[in-house]
Amino acid sequence: MDIKEGTDVSSTPASPLHLAVALDGTGWHPASWREPVARPRDLFTAGYWADQVAEAERGLLDFVTIEDGLGPQSSRFLAPDDRTDQVRGRLDAVLVAARIAPLTRHIGLVPTVVATHTEPFHISKAIATLDYVSTGRAGLRVQVTARPDEAAHFGRRTVERVDAYDSPEARGLVADLFDEAADHVEVVRRLWDSWEDDAEIRDAATGRFVDRDKLHYIDFEGRFFSVKGPSITPRPPQGQPLVTALAHQSVPYRLVARQADVGYVTPHDAGQAGAIVAEIRAEQRAAGRADETVHVFGDLVVLLDDSRAEAEARRDRLDTPAGEPYTSDARIFAGTAVELADLLEELAAPGLTGFRLRPAVTGHDLPRISRDLVPELQRRGRFRDAYEADTLRGLLGLARPANRYAAAVA
Amino acid sequence: MSKPLKQIHLAAHFPGVNNTTVWSDPAAGSHIEFSSFAHFARTAERAKFDFLFLAEGLRLREQGGRIYDLDVVGRPDTFTVLAALAAVTDRLGLTGTINSTFNEPYEVARQFASLDHLSAGRSAWNVVTSWDAFTGENFRRGGFLPQEERYSRAKEFLATATELFDSWRGDEILADQATGTFLGDAKAGAFVHQGQHFDIHGRFNVPRSPQGRPVIFQAGDSDEGREFAAAEADAIFSRYATLKEGQAFYTDVKSRLARYGRRHDQLLILPAATFVLGDTEQEAAELAREVRRRQVSGATALKHLEFVWNRDLSGYDPEGPLPDVDPVVSEEHISRGRAQVRMYRDPLAIAREWRQLAEANKWSIRDLVINTGNRQTFVGTPAHVARTINDFVQADASDGFILVPHLTPSGLDTFADKVVPLLQEQGVFRADYAGTTLRDHLGLAHPDTGAAAERAAS
Numbered sequence: 074m075d076i077k078e079g080t081d082v083s084s085t086p087a088s089p090l091h092l093a094v095a096l097d098g099t100g101w102h103p104a105s106w107r108e109p110v111a112r113p114r115d116l117f118t119a120g121y122w123a124d125q126v127a128e129a130e131r132g133l134l135d136f137v138t139i140e141d142g143l144g145p146q147s148s149r150f151l152a153p154d155d156r157t158d159q160v161r162g163r164l165d166a167v168l169v170a171a172r173i174a175p176l177t178r179h180i181g182l183v184p185t186v187v188a189t190h191t192e193p194f195h196i197s198k199a200i201a202t203l204d205y206v207s208t209g210r211a212g213l214r215v216q217v218t219a220r221p222d223e224a225a226h227f228g229r230r231t232v233e234r235v236d237a238y239d240s241p242e243a244r245g246l247v248a249d250l251f252d253e254a255a256d257h258v259e260v261v262r263r264l265w266d267s268w269e270d271d272a273e274i275r276d277a278a279t280g281r282f283v284d285r286d287k288l289h290y291i292d293f294e295g296r297f298f299s300v301k302g303p304s305i306t307p308r309p310p311q312g313q314p315l316v317t318a319l320a321h322q323s324v325p326y327r328l329v330a331r332q333a334d335v336g337y338v339t340p341h342d343a344g345q346a347g348a349i350v351a352e353i354r355a356e357q358r359a360a361g362r363a364d365e366t367v368h369v370f371g372d373l374v375v376l377l378d379d380s381r382a383e384a385e386a387r388r389d390r391l392d393t394p395a396g397e398p399y400t401s402d403a404r405i406f407a408g409t410a411v412e413l414a415d416l417l418e419e420l421a422a423p424g425l426t427g428f429r430l431r432p433a434v435t436g437h438d439l440p441r442i443s444r445d446l447v448p449e450l451q452r453r454g455r456f457r458d459a460y461e462a463d464t465l466r467g468l469l470g471l472a473r474p475a476n477r478y479a480a481a482v483a
Numbered sequence: 484m485s486k487p488l489k490q491i492h493l494a495a496h497f498p499g500v501n502n503t504t505v506w507s508d509p510a511a512g513s514h515i516e517f518s519s520f521a522h523f524a525r526t527a528e529r530a531k532f533d534f535l536f537l538a539e540g541l542r543l544r545e546q547g548g549r550i551y552d553l554d555v556v557g558r559p560d561t562f563t564v565l566a567a568l569a570a571v572t573d574r575l576g577l578t579g580t581i582n583s584t585f586n587e588p589y590e591v592a593r594q595f596a597s598l599d600h601l602s603a604g605r606s607a608w609n610v611v612t613s614w615d616a617f618t619g620e621n622f623r624r625g626g627f628l629p630q631e632e633r634y635s636r637a638k639e640f641l642a643t644a645t646e647l648f649d650s651w652r653g654d655e656i657l658a659d660q661a662t663g664t665f666l667g668d669a670k671a672g673a674f675v676h677q678g679q680h681f682d683i684h685g686r687f688n689v690p691r692s693p694q695g696r697p698v699i700f701q702a703g704d705s706d707e708g709r710e711f712a713a714a715e716a717d718a719i720f721s722r723y724a725t726l727k728e729g730q731a732f733y734t735d736v737k738s739r740l741a742r743y744g745r746r747h748d749q750l751l752i753l754p755a756a757t758f759v760l761g762d763t764e765q766e767a768a769e770l771a772r773e774v775r776r777r778q779v780s781g782a783t784a785l786k787h788l789e790f791v792w793n794r795d796l797s798g799y800d801p802e803g804p805l806p807d808v809d810p811v812v813s814e815e816h817i818s819r820g821r822a823q824v825r826m827y828r829d830p831l832a833i834a835r836e837w838r839q840l841a842e843a844n845k846w847s848i849r850d851l852v853i854n855t856g857n858r859q860t861f862v863g864t865p866a867h868v869a870r871t872i873n874d875f876v877q878a879d880a881s882d883g884f885i886l887v888p889h890l891t892p893s894g895l896d897t898f899a900d901k902v903v904p905l906l907q908e909q910g911v912f913r914a915d916y917a918g919t920t921l922r923d924h925l926g927l928a929h930p931d932t933g934a935a936a937e938r939a940a941s
Contacts (some may be wrong), residue, residue: 087914093736102645106658106665113658113665117690119569119601143589145672145688153686162656162690165597171566172601175517191590194561194621202560206517226589228683229624268557277507280782283557285550298623303543304551307515307557394663440627 076467090417090455091368091427091469093183094129094442096122097140098160100372100434102399104391106160117164119172125435126173129180132443133191133457135468136181138214138317138429141166144223144473151220151234151285158394165464167199174207183212183317186319189250190218190227193260197304203263204309209464212315212334215258219243238322251324256295258316263291265313266476289478306386311466312473319372319401323352330356334471339403340420346371347423354424365464367469370427371420372403373418376434377441381408391433403431410445414453491876491912492883492925493903494578495527496536497787498891500544500555503757503857505777505889512892514555519892524568526892527575530875530899531913533924534576535568536720536885538560541585542618544820546786553783554893556558562594568924569602576921578607578700584633584642585613585622588681589630589714591640592647595697597688604693604920609700609720612637617819632680641681641715645696650674653691658817695930698921700813713739717927720885721765727755729880751925756860756884760897764863771862774889775853784849786850787856790824791833800841801849805841810834860884865901872902873911 074100095101099111104111115121122139129137147154166184174182182203186196196213204211207247209478218224224232235243291302317335320326329336330353340346350369378384382404384407392398401406406413417428432438450456462468498504498514498811499790505511513519525536539561544551561579568577577598581591591608599606612633628636655671657664672687701708701716712719713736723732731918738748761767779787781801790795793811808829811817827833841851858887861868875881888894906912913924922929 076823107660107663109660111660113660116877117600117656117692119603142688143593145686155669157669158663159665161666161671162688164591164600164650165562168562168594168597168601171563172570174567175521175570183748190587192622192624193587193731195586198560200565202563205515205559206519206563218519222685226683226685230585275506277848280507280780281552282506282555283552285552288550289557299625300609300623301542301620305541305543305557306559396888 077478080207088455089457090421091135091370091448092132092442092447092450092456093136093138093181093370093427093429094134094439095138095372095429095431096125096435097141097431098146098163099436100438101401101431102391102398102433103159104395105434107394107433108391108437111434112436113160116160117162122169123173123176125439126177126180126182128439128443130177132447133460134180134447135427136183136210136212136315136465138183139166139169140221141185141187141216143218144220150236150289153222167203170211171206172202174203174210177207177210179210179460179468180316180464181210181212181239181468182207182315183315183465184212184216185216187216187218188254188257190223190229191257193257193298194264194300194304196257197261198306200261200314201304201306201309204311206218209310209466210314211309211311212317212465213261214317215254215328215332216319217254219246219250219407247324248284251328253297255291255328255332256297258328259295260298260300262291262313262316262332263293264300264302264304264476265308267291267480268307269476269479270308270312273307285333286343287479292325305379308476311464312476313466315465315469315471320353323422325451326353327360329353329357329369330362330367331360333367334466334469336429337370337372338425339372340425341404343419343423346420346425350424366469368426368469369424370429371417371425372429372431373416374401374403374405374431374433375413375438375442376405376407377410377438377445379409381412384408388433401431405433410441410449413446414455417450418455487735488911489876489882490926491906492533492753493530493912494536494576494753494883494885495523495532495895496538496755496885496887497523498555498894499538500540500558502554502778503775503887503889504553504891506891507777508890510893511790511797511890513893515557515559515807517564520559520564520568521571522892523895524572524575526895526899528572530895530903531916532539532575533883534578534605534921536578536609537564537580539580539582539611540820541582541613542820544818545617546789546818547767551786553780553786562578562598562877565606566598566601568604569598574605574606574916574919574924576605576698576924577602578609578698579721580609580611580702583610583612583637584628585618585624586640586698588643588676589683589687590638590648592644592687593689595644596692596760597646597693599694599697600689606692606694607698607700607718609639609702610637611702614729615820634703634711636680638711638715639678643676643678643681643683643697646674646676646891647687648691648696650687651689651691656690657758670860682767694920694922698925698927707794709736710739712736713745713750714743718752718753718925721752721754721881724756724881724884726875726878726880729875730878732880733879743913751882753883753885754881755887757887757889757900758868759859759903760865760868762864764867767863771859775858778852778889779849779856781890784852787852788816791827791830791837799848801885802847805834805838825899828911858892865905869902869905869909873906898918
């Protein structure tokens with residue numbers, strides 16, 4: 074595989090970092106919508122999302138992710154709440170990404186898709202089509218759901234309520250959900266390859282539009298479902314759009330190692346970062362993917378201001394209406410762009426190749442990322458000065474992969 | 484006093500995976516690249532069309548056990564393309580065909596509500612059903628439905644989706660930064676549905692969209708389909724584009740509306756129509772014949788004959804006489820994934836009729852398929868076509884047309900440039916959009932204000 078200098082996963086000191094931003098409503102802090110810059114009334118308009126992604130593209134970021142879910146947001150663990158003081162409701166993330174695609178040129182668009190209750194056939198053609206409408210900038214963030222209320226929205230199975238992911242009764246459920254997600258992604262990926270790139274021949278002489286020898290049944294049969302194929306949508310421009318996943322424990326690390334191009338992890342210090350990277354690399358070798366590039370990005374919630382005191386004061390101000398300090402699976406950073414650049418370099422040293430930043434208040438912290446953090450990283454030689462590729466895979470140093478079915482024939 | 488002139492509704496069907504689409508034309512472009520969709524949609528919007536229409540098929544068609552390769556094969560995902568088209572158009576309605584058999588109401592309702600938000604009120608849903616296990620092989624839910632359950636599932640699917648759309652009234656989002664109240668109703672989106680096909684409950688997570696609900700289309704033609712449309716749909720995508728058949732269908736369907744307490748103008752009848760334009764009548768007629776020959780190659784003619792004969796006819800000469808063997812009558816069909824073949828309910832009778840026709844006219848297999856298949860609806864000069872369309876609508880054979888060009892993506896250009904201005908001059912087609920939503924274009928009331936509009940109108 075051809076890997077450009079500087080994107081090697083071994084992360085030499087000089088290697089540029091990759092940066093993504095995670096978009097979720099008005100921001101990741103639950104009180105973010107109350108900030109004057111937040112525009113909460115615009116959340117369900119295309120204009121709001123177009124403006125956020127334009128800001129991220131201005132900062133030359135690799136991609137944005139867009140959160141989603143098959144039920145309302147909630148402050149409770151795996152259950153809905155009846156709160157009225159936080160943002161509730163959202164638009165389908167794939168459609169938001171598609172709506173933005175024609176308005177942007179370089180930035181990758183990575184919506185969340187839920188594997189648990191959805192059809193891999195539909196997801197595969199939706200992301201392939203996102204790749205067409207963005208001319209090669211699509212990806213997905215695969216997510217599972219253990220929420221019993223979301224299962225009840227579909228009514229096709231019941232999910233037992235668990236109190237914590239690491240409780241003994243949750244272990245089997247979580248393992249099953251991730252196994253199902255791995256099969257889901259496998260089907261999505263096979264369907265992307267089910268058309269060879271040159272399957273459409275338009276041969277006027279024989280009257281044949283396609284060479285059907287270059288269309289392939291995927292014949293997937295797994296524990297959870299079977300899918301015949303081929304896709305109704307031809308192979309997308311990138312061949313394989315980007316597959317990403319957030320992972321907190323060994324089971325999801327395995328999903329990243331088996332199926333993903335980018336994994337998001339949540340180390341709170343460099344020691345944890347090194348341990349997680351080592352575990353994912355070991356799983357990657359076990360999955361026979363040692364020679365493939367799998368990026369491991371650190372997730373951080375960020376509050377950026379001109380001084381640390383200002384950022385911390387803002388955090389306190391946001392926590393006050395919430396009535397409790399905001400906590401997160403990811404480390405929460407409050408400080409200046411220079412301090413954040415220091416932290417990113419420190420966390421990257423043991424092997425992270427990039428970061429997915431979660432702005433606490435999108436309207437405030439996203440421009441701080443694109444206008445303060447990015448120039449600081451550029452000064453340090455750790456971030457691009459211009460977009461260097463036309464596709465999302467290209468930005469991440471990933472080659473356009475060969476088609477698994479074409480290879481099998483050759 | 485003469486009857487006031489009806490306003491014509493026009494829509495554009497993106498050329499699809501049937502032999503209507505002439506992919507072999509040197510001017511034919513990609514049917515997958517977004518640039519084709521953008522060109523087509525912008526042309527429709529330039530012409531002030533009501534909406535763009537996308538069909539759907541969830542498995543590549545097969546014939547004789549192999550993927551059918553003579554027509555355009557493949558298409559993008561409907562929702563994703565429509566959402567992207569919302570970015571390159573401002574007023575054009577966006578209609579997607581979405582299957583009620585291989586989807587779940589919660590997901591489809593989320594997607595249509597999202598599309599309606601992202602297009603500021605321009606979404607429409609053509610509700611279709613599937614019956615075949617062939618398509619089901621692509622889905623985890625697998626299987627299929629007994630044919631008699633198709634409409635009961637479709638009806639319940641639509642009713643359930645409507646409950647989801649209506650689970651938000653539209654006034655819940657306060658987003659009051661001063662008081663810290665985002666939602667005015669803690670139970671916004673709550674729903675419970677218990678039925679034969681769906682037993683679901685919980686909270687819908689997309690707030691009410693600009694149109695309240697997407698505009699609903701129906702395309703089935705059976706008695707059940709017509710009844711479903713009369714009860715539930717805002718518009719019908721029909722296939723009756725001759726004056727007599729059109730009038731009969733129009734009268735039949737509109738007469739069913741009263742049973743559901745609905746008025747004549749609450750259901751639009753929009754047949755699919757093809758067209759060929761020329762500078763003279765003769766030029767148009769010649770061009771139409773040429774297009775038909777391109778649509779029906781010798782190989783295509785044999786495959787179409789197989790739809791009726793239900794057996795391998797590859798050994799026959801398409802320029803020769805019809806087969807002397809009879810059709811195979813069987814539940815197993817040589818063609819899979821094609822709704823059309825179900826129309827041939829008595830293949831032996833059709834074969835007899837076609838043999839007589841071919842003999843009387845001295846037609847080869849290819850001639851027969853060209854002449855019995857879908858001929859163009861409108862052929863002539865722009866003036867002739869404009870007049871014919873208007874006559875058709877004023878005679879209550881339809882409320883307008885969904886035009887299906889034979890070329891991707893430029894097939895609508897000449898119609899937009901030459902026919903639309905004539906309709907506008909006659910005062911029967913809008914010179915510009917009067918409203919912003921698809922409901923506005925179609926003259927349909929918003930579901931929340933329907934009662935008020937009715938009072939105002941009476």
